[in-house]
Amino acid sequence: MAFSEIMPFLSLYIGSLGDYSKSQVTMYAGLVYAADFFVSAISAPLWGMIADKKGRKLMLLRASFGTAIAMGLMGFATTVWQLVALRALQGVFAGYISNAQALVASQTPRKHSGAALSTLMTGVTSGMLLGPVIGGILAQLFSIRLTFFITAFLLLLTFVLSWIFVQEKFKPVPAKPASEKSLNPLAAFPKPKLILVLLTSTLIVQFGNISISPIISLYVKELMHNVGPITVVAGIIAALPGISNIFASPRLGRYGDKHGSGKVLIFGYIFATVMYLPQGFVHSVWMLGILRFMIGISDGALFPEIQTLLTKNSPIELTSTVFSWNQSFQAIGNMMGSLLGGWIAGIFNYNAVFISTAMLMLINLAMIWWLVPELRHTKLRPA
Structure with a gap:
């Protein structure tokens, strides 16, 4: 909730820091978004x-406290470049959600990991649902700056809750003898090609999703002809995928555990392609809202199932390692999506971003279909 409070309005906040043209705002927004993800x-x-040596709980404390400081300082920014620097600082401390996923994955029986990770993701999506709505109302009543201070407070609260209530039965990963070490980081995985394809899929899916984030409030502003409570409506539009995700994600996770996560993943790509494409051709916020609501279903199929497949096909002692790789690929997708999303919107228009995202989902589906055909035929056994 803390992160999603400010994400939909970051581009509007940038616009308030100077006298910028439409194309300048979209390109600066891409740069600001990308700084965090690059680092x-x-x-x-x-x-x-x-994390594999010291424990995942320590990483939860590091991430929540560090990002709280960075978020609080963003509320005092007076220039775009200060905002870029603080977003980069946030990137240094990033990783709360990925470490929470690694902690749950490492302490859950593998046959139930799909249901466990999908249930955990309802916390993420619930926050995505509440954050933009609360942030939009606060921005409308007070100012966008205030949302940064509230975000910092929520992250400090997360730090305290994690410190007191999270328990971890952690066993450090023993160091391997020099003779057993391999220069190939994927050598310890039974299905290295599958791991690489899944990590690349994380990059592509996140690339598509984040390319929309810098322009969603500007797109809503254009559809509303710059009239009405734009920040509130933009917050609601940004939150709609979370509503459907809350209901879809656990059910899809349980279905994947029983019938194969690969089948759920392939469904997610097909559904995402069908839902993203028409978003580039809407003429009202109502139609955009309906389509954004449906995107929550595809998100519930894609993100948790990629993580579930990574968990089931990785040695348990490398859980944090593979999730940190996943976070890196996600961050690269975030960075590229932020930069190219703003660039595409600045050169063409906002609708081009949605069309390009639909094409990316189709390309990712083709990659999985041809490179790892076992995903659509069998239920992969845990490593």
């Missing part, structure tokens, strides 16, 4: 190795 992509593998 996160570099730092995530390091944090993953430390």
Whole structure:
């Protein structure tokens, strides 16, 4: 909820920091979004190795406290470049959700990991649902700056709750003898090609999703002809995928555990392609809202099932490592999506971003279909 409070309005906040044209705002928004993800992509593998040696709970405390400080400082920013620097600082401390996923995955029986991770994701999507609505109302009543301070408070609260209530039965990963170490980081995985395809899929899915985030409030503003409570409506539109995701994600996770996560994943790509494409051709916020609501179903099929397949096909002692890689690929997708999403919107228009996202989902589906055909034929056994 803390992160989603400010994400839909970051582009509007940038517009308030200077006298910028439409194309400048979209391109600056892409840069601001990308700064966090660029740094996160570099730092995530390091944090993953430390988590496997020191524990995942420590990483939860590090991430929540560090991002609280960065978020609070963003409320004092007076220039775009200060905002870029603080977003980069946030990237250094990123990783609360990925470490929570690694903690749950490492302490849940593998045959139930799909249901467990999908249930955990309802916390993420519930926050995605509540954050933009609360942030939109606060931005309308007070100011966008206030949402940064509330975000910092929520993250400090998360730090305290994690410190007191999260328990972890952690066993450090023993160091391998030098003679057993391999230069190939995928050598320890029974299905390295599958792991690489899943990590690439994370990048592509996140690329498509995040390319829309910098422009969604601007798209709503255009559809509303700059009249009415734009921040409130933008917050509601941004939250709608979370509503359907809350109901769809646990059910799809249980179905995947019984019938094969690969089948759920393929359904997610087909459904996402069908739902993203018409978003580029809508003429009202009502139609956009309906289609954004449906996107929550595809998100409930894609993100949890990729993580479930990574969990089921990774050695348990490398759980944090593989989730840190997943975070890095996600961060790279975030960075590329932010930059290219703003660039596409600035050169063409907002609708081009939705059309390009639909094409990306189709390309990712083709990649999985041809490179790992076992996903559509069999139920993969846990490693």
